[in-house]
Amino acid sequence: MTSFFVRPRRLAADTAWVFAGQGATALATLVGVRLITEIVPPATYGTVALVLGVLALAQGVAVGPLMQAVLRFYPEYAAAGREMELRWGALYALRRPALVILGVLAVLGAVWIFSEPRKVWLIVFAFILLGVEIVRLVEVTFLNAAGRQREMALLMAADAWMRPLFAVVLVWLYGVGDAPVIAGYVGGCSLALAAFWLVTRRRRSRSDGLPQGAMSFTGTDVSQRLWAYALPLTLLPFIGWVSGQADRYLLASMSDIASAGIYAALYGLASKPFLIFSNSVEFLLRQPYYSYVSVSDKIGERIVLYLWIGIVVAGGLIFYMIYSLFYMKIAGLMLAAEYRAYSTLMGWIAGGHILLLVAQVLERVCYAHHDTRGVVWAEAAGALFSLIASTPLIFLYGIAGAAWAVPVYFGIQLLVTFARVRWVLRKRRDSSAVSSSYVAI
Template identity: 25%
Template sequence: MKDDNKRGQLGRNAAIYGGALLLPRLAAFVALIVFSRIVEPAEYGYFALFVTSAELLNAVLFNWIRLALLRLYPEYESAGRISILRRTCLAMTGLATAVSIPVGALMALVAAPERTVAFSLLLGIMTFANGVVRLRLAELQAQERSLQYFGIEVSRATLSLVLSLALVELAGSNFETLSAGFALASLGVALVCLIPFVRELSHLGLDRPAVKTIVSYAGPIVPITVLESLIPLTERYVIQLVAGPAAVGIYAATQNLVQQPINMLASAVGLAAFPIVMRSAEREGNGSAQSRMGEVGSYLLALGLPAVAGLIMLRTEIASVVLGEQFRGQAAALIPWIAATALLVNLKFHYFDLAFHVTRRLMVQVASLLPATLLTAPFIYVFLKMFGLPGAAAGSCLAFSLSVLASWLAGRRLLAIPHALGEIARIGASAVVMVGVLAAIGPLDGIAGLVVLVMAGGGAFAGAALAFNVLDIRPALLPYTRWLPGKAVRAS
């Protein structure tokens, strides 16, 4: 009964986090449709470089502080010292913001030498806003207050889209207007997110024991986030070097299109799972954490695999309906590789890498990222020269698959994760049914055709998942239905 309650908790929180991620992704999806039609590929390429640079600064300078808050929250909460942890994390966020200013200026000089001032200013605003907003989101995640998390994410996404469209209408469709909309929207939300920290702001300071604890746990996260963030940055910088900003724009637009649904589904599970797994490890030991981790892997695969299969099967229809004409030519060839890479990335970070967090052996996680970090640039360069943009996507996929393998091999030596082979088989069989239905229907033109295909594929997977009892779905539905079989076979 206790395990069933925890499984239900994971599912409920994942559903709410899914909503918190769905609406922002929908806003980003709308933005992609609009921007790819009104912005030149080169301008979109500069915008993509801006977003990637902001994400790199955010990951390197702030992510380790947030993860420390998330991981240490149960310990400090039990000891009645949570205010000390909040104050220290907030002060460290302020110091990291100061460090970001000269670093961001240097990145602006490299990424957009002819637009350095605008790039640097907007990057500074975006970096500060990201640091504050995501620190608050980490605290809400640690508290398992998923509804408040939902409100912040949806507000920021909606405001970003509205402001960007308004600025494009007023000042023209270029890199500066797109970036300013996102930066100013994030700044407004950041100021609101500072309100719960008013007490800590008035007593801001670094508690030495808390700093020592944070650094001892999260110090290795800095090289981890550097390596993680260098991968997409390397992709786009190498493409710009070889093929120019227009190629970056096409590649980035396709990435945004493909990664949105996969990342949304996987992140919903990851956001819900991390605090549950860590609390299980703290309160009940690693054995309980292992059980929770096995459930996480099943959820990730059940959501991610059909998304990847659907994107690959419908790649031509999706590219023609969503992207502007200048972006469509190579998008269909890029989609399969980018989709596969997105699933691998999420399986590594949200599933396999949990073993390193539970055992607090994050330096091993650093080593598992080295294959992707070291090989992405040469693989993309060589494959791009040989096969064009699809080759770059294939090179990136190959490099990251080696890091997933390294994570699995290293993680299983620290904490054996139970892989539910029976569950994996049922998920795979359900995806095969979906692919068969889509192949039988064949291509359909236009928005209406794409909607029909998506509904048919989703319905086929859902029906097959119900028939195969994926994730023990039949027992969960039995109390609410009368037409299901009376006795469901539980998943192995």
């Protein structure tokens, strides 16, 4: 296996494309927040944020666990020249959960339309957006797993820029409302995908079709292996949604939708740079880390993990200092006037995300060693304490309470994850010792 550290040109090129793409995505996200908050009031932005939260949960349930399995097993299938077998097996495995989730949302949407007929177009466009999002996530996952950083960066950047621009145009054409914003997201994401397929279609070889040799994917080894890995992760989207989205719904229920909209704008502005930076580093280091684990190269595995943690901590501290010192200028530049009153709270949100980023890196150790249940336990701890901490603080202090709770529940998630990683590594060390003793005998 070629070492990750002896390919400096490839590493430099991948790094440049990842950070350029993520930089363009980050800029688009920040510009998008400013544009959307400038043209719609907090109540409308709050409705959009709540709808997007539901779609994020649905997408996570339908696609997330299987995409984690794809990322974990891709190095092994690529080494055997079986990438397309993995792709078709994953697509087959995705059919059932995707159809079930779409069916459930269709029923819920019909109920909402019955109670609020004016929301019919919002629900229709949200339903379409979910389907487009699922397709985009599958493409991004396979591009990242294959190390095609340039194509992935271009697709993500195009999507991030086109969504808010389409939303602004549709609001300008059809008036202020939540449906035009969601419709703009549909148009932007669809155009980005269409452009990506148009550009890459000519580069695909004929061998990219269905693998030869009568592969009936019903019960194939690929699908079964993916599901065996992904099944313990099926609860993870619900858990992640609670820790990352529930505070908005608590605010909407205990205060009003406008408060949820203001908090969603602040949270998005403070958290996006952390998450995009973390994703950039993960795109570069996750697959090399998995590859070292797959071939039992403990030294390479350890080097990549320590490098990963160090980069994430250093970058997180820089972002935290920026938000703590310049929150007023950031809010003045990136948010409309009616969203700026609580800008001082961005420092609390930023501080919590340093802890979250480290926890997410440590979770990759569990993923790599097939301890998906450990990931669920760690995420569940964060979700549980997000409710325990957020509920009374939001009830007493509103938006401020929601922000104060962020470092609490992400800190607990980090502690639980660290404890689980120590258990996983100790278990592997003990297993290696037992295997060595049998060999000696």
